[in-house]
Amino acid sequence: MSKPECMSPDASLQHSTVRPIGVYALTGLTTDGDRILAVDTVRGYLLSIDPLTNNTIILNPHQVSDWLDVTGLTLHQDTFWFAKDQEVFCCDSQGLLGDHRAPLEQRHFAHLPYPVAGVAVGPSAIYVSCQKSGYIHVFDPATGKPLDKFPQPGVGSETLTVADERLWVCDRDEQTVYCLDPATGAIQYSALTPFSSPTGIAFYTPKNQVPICYVVYTDEEPYIRDDPNAESPYQLTFRDRTFIHPLCLHHNPTEHYTLSNGYLVELSYVEELLSIEDVTLNNVEWRIALPSETQRQRIRHIEPIGHPFTIEEQNGQKVAVFKFDQIKPDQGGLLGWKATVEMYSLKYSLTPDDIDSNLTLAPELQAQYLVDDDDLAMDTFTIQAAAKEAAGTETNVLRKMLKIRNYVYDRLSYGIRPKIDTPDVALERGIGSCGEYVGVLLALARLNGIACRTIGRYKCPQHPEYRHLPLEPDFNHVWLEFYVPGIGWLPMESNVDDVIDRGPYPERFFMGLSWYHTELGKGIPFAKMKADNKPEGLSMGDLAINHIRFRILDELIPQPVGTDSGVESR
CATH class of the missing domain: 2.60.40.2250 (Immunoglobulin-like)
Known part of the structure; x- marks a missing residue:
């Protein structure tokens, strides 16, 4: 067992949320050893933030227009690196971090064909993430020439940092932090973030303490506004939500999972x-x-x-x-x-190569979890044809399950129904509730020899800042688990990752669950x-x-x- 990656003995920091004052949309995150540094991309503020007091200082009060729409901020030695649209820039930080008076002269470093989201600096390379290209691009820091590229680990906009000889990637859509080998881009492990829309990651080291991994979140949240001039004073509207929070995790390499x-x-x-x-x-x-x-x-x-x-x-x-x-x-x-x-x-980090293809499903699991025991319509032409088309010729259980999930996501859209119909009816209709997604997934997976079962029941309302207050979920919710011989039961959400029309779909809850998923009575009524x-x-x-x-x-x-x-x- 490894030690938690990001854990501070300082109780004032290990759970404290940093809430900078007067900011709207933070993106990119870095540190100078004493403070957290970030950019408000809406206001163009380059900010210095004290994580203990939330004290917020604008470092570029006379150059805010030059920093509008900046993303992917990182500080390496005495140089800021960041992106703006399709360009990567750098500038000296000396003087600025001292007396806040020296102007920032931005120097162009590299150009990409698509917008850049993240920049990170390693000992011998500059890493630049680009969602539309689908790659993390590697540049020579001296010449700005491309050296290499490797696929982004997720499907969303990704910010980067380098720490402890590893490349860390924070994906906004996946709500996931990935730990990569900086030489090859191979995923060593990944962890889910406790909040949605992470837009930056950095490691901050208090004096004589263990480094803390901070993640910044930027989004909008709904709230009820009181308008005394309106006939109906209570109105639903939205406001900016941006804050910084420690990400703590425990990686178990033996069992291929990470807790956060x-x-x-x-x-x-x-x-x-x-x-x-x-x-x-x-x-x-x-x-x-x-x-x-x-x-x-x-x-x-x-x-x-x-x-x-x-x-x-x-x-x-x-x-x-x-x-x-x-x-x-x-x-x-x-x-x-x-x-x-x-x-x-919880997030599992398994690849198809980790699966022993010589292992088969035990007879008792076949008897219990490969049968139609819940009106799954597995004997209908619609479901049998879909099962054959969904898996194709794939034999690896991980790739097969992911193909089946993506097939269902291509053909279903989420909608609340007054009752749960059988999988053949839901698939032909093209709209399903979470229970109907589960039914279709169970039927197609079982017909392809993958043991599956329903799990879940409820999700805790996702408001961890509301401590000691009663919270009631609006709906119940179910997802499923599928069995991999030699590994065990792995979780997979029913419909929550079906967020992009025809994909690519996030894999945040493929072999993963967030803290708010409540598991009740696995495999029993x-x-x-x-x-x-x-x-x-x-x-x-x-x-x-x-x-x-x-x-x-x-x-x-x-x-x-x-x-x-x-x-x-x-």
């Missing part, structure tokens, strides 16, 4: 009994799955709500079991649980009720309505998470 920033979350799930006229249920057993124990998720504490329960294990998953002698007509009541859970972001005299056709929806609540309690630095930690209950 996590949160301690309190999750409550409660069923409220509904009135059932003229029906008395006898000897009732009500089962509700508990949060799963995984590499990225650990239960610290769990307790009942409304009614006591016992914990049983079902196919390796913990389940809360509630028992009633009777549930009578018009009887009210609550039953559920409250769990305190550590939830981290989430909730189930049985009684001695349960009428045929009486569904869970007839019996109860559910209430789901999250509270984010704290931010966590990722550590190795085992799958056998004990569960405290009472």
